[in-house]
Amino acid sequence: xxxxxxxGQERTFDGDPDTPLLWVIRDFEKLTGTKxxxxxxxxxACTVHLDGMTRRSCITPISTVDGSxxxxxEGIEGPEAKAVQAxxxxxxxxxxxxxxxxxxxxxxxxxxxxxKPSDADIDGxxxxxxxxxxxxxxxxxxxxxxxDAMEG
Amino acid sequence: xxxxAIASGVAAIGVAASLLAATFSLAQDNPAEQSAPLKPxxxxxxxxxxxxxxxxxxxxxGKVIQHPRCVNCHPATERPLQTMAMHPHQPPVxxxxxxxxxxxxxxxTCHGAANVDVVGQAETLKSIPGNAAWHLAPIEMAxxxxxxxxxxxxxxxxxxxxxxxxxxxxxxxxxxxxVGWGWQPxxxxxxxxxxxxxxxxxxAAWVESxxxxx
Ligand code: FES
Ligand code: FES
Numbered sequence: 001x002x003x004x005x006x007x008g009q010e011r012t013f014d015g016d017p018d019t020p021l022l023w024v025i026r027d028f029e030k031l032t033g034t035k036x037x038x039x040x041x042x043x044x045a046c047t048v049h050l051d052g053m054t055r056r057s058c059i060t061p062i063s064t065v066d067g068s069x070x071x072x073x074e075g076i077e078g079p080e081a082k083a084v085q086a087x088x089x090x091x092x093x094x095x096x097x098x099x100x101x102x103x104x105x106x107x108x109x110x111x112x113x114x115x116k117p118s119d120a121d122i123d124g125x126x127x128x129x130x131x132x133x134x135x136x137x138x139x140x141x142x143x144x145x146x147x148d149a150m151e152g
Numbered sequence: 153x154x155x156x157a158i159a160s161g162v163a164a165i166g167v168a169a170s171l172l173a174a175t176f177s178l179a180q181d182n183p184a185e186q187s188a189p190l191k192p193x194x195x196x197x198x199x200x201x202x203x204x205x206x207x208x209x210x211x212x213x214g215k216v217i218q219h220p221r222c223v224n225c226h227p228a229t230e231r232p233l234q235t236m237a238m239h240p241h242q243p244p245v246x247x248x249x250x251x252x253x254x255x256x257x258x259x260x261t262c263h264g265a266a267n268v269d270v271v272g273q274a275e276t277l278k279s280i281p282g283n284a285a286w287h288l289a290p291i292e293m294a295x296x297x298x299x300x301x302x303x304x305x306x307x308x309x310x311x312x313x314x315x316x317x318x319x320x321x322x323x324x325x326x327x328x329x330x331v332g333w334g335w336q337p338x339x340x341x342x343x344x345x346x347x348x349x350x351x352x353x354x355x356a357a358w359v360e361s362x363x364x365x366x
Pocket of ligand 1: 035036037038039040041042043044045046047056057058059
């Protein structure tokens with residue numbers, strides 16, 4: 001039996017310990033904001049925060065999550081999340097949207113550590129999040145805008 | 153070097169390129185999953201000249217040190233390498249502080265405390281590697297593109313070996329768990345030759361015989 005918190009609520013999982021966290025989030029918890037893109041840590045669509053750091057949930061066996069805190073796109077909060085959300089909406093970052101919850105989880109994690117990121121910092125944090133609609137330029141702009149907004 | 157899709161001026165081409173690169177990187181090693189043999193230190197006793205014996209021992213240990221599994225995380229640039237073909241890591245990650253990657257995508261975004269078998273994937277992709285100490289060697293410990301003689305001198309140089317004595321180097325090679333990952337690299341990856349015990353004995357015997365380098 002695996003016990004963890006999901007967006008602040010205590011949850012348990014009693015199935016196969018090798019089940020990827022992504023499947024638990026989507027199929028058992030029915031939180032479908034986190035997406036499946038590749039299943040092998042190559043696209044970033046499944047990004048969540050595990051104990052405050054980005055984690056690709058598709059390659060995270062649920063057994064390794066015991067005692068941890070998981071935050072998904074549905075539960076992300078705080079000043080960075082608010083600033084990112086506003087910046088995303090303001091310039092309509094998403095195209096189809098499929099990659100976007102992963103992009104946002106990475107962007108928020110970046111801003112939590114680096115409040116005023118350079119282009120190189122953004123590359124460093126975001127290079128693992130692919131976007132088949134190529135919204136990369138708007139993502140970069142929105143991260144800069146969010147950083148500026150937080151600065152006040 | 154650090155230019156990738158997100159920084160590309162021609163975004164669509166950038167995406168296509170990164171997807172291609174990602175696809176290319178998905179294939180793991182050809183499944184020669186058996187370790188190549190490594191001669192034990194005792195087999196070098198017959199070499200009477202201490203200096204010659206010492207170098208011969210290091211040369212044998214070099215089969216491990218220069219194996220892609222080890223060199224891939226001792227790269228000459230900011231970017232780790234992958235597979236027996238030693239191509240640049242996909243997704244494009246860089247060393248970052250302490251060799252742990254960049255904020256927002258540190259190594260532990262993908263690399264956990266242990267190797268993870270992937271589920272429902274092609275035969276050519278079996279596992280994601282992991283170790284509790286997963287990180288990149290610092291740039292002064294880069295081995296990529298160096299001769300074994302150069303690596304030998306580098307390993308002995310406290311300026312470039314993390315300030316270690318030869319006794320500490322021996323201990324590190326014989327028992328460090330991330331070094332040991334080379335023999336347990338996960339399904340679909342060729343392990344380094346021999347075993348960590350045999351490798352550790354080779355390094356110990358090299359040090360005892362004067363730690364000669366060529
Ligand atoms: S689905 Fe996890 S990285 Fe692509
Ligand atoms: S918005 Fe369509 S994949 Fe990124």
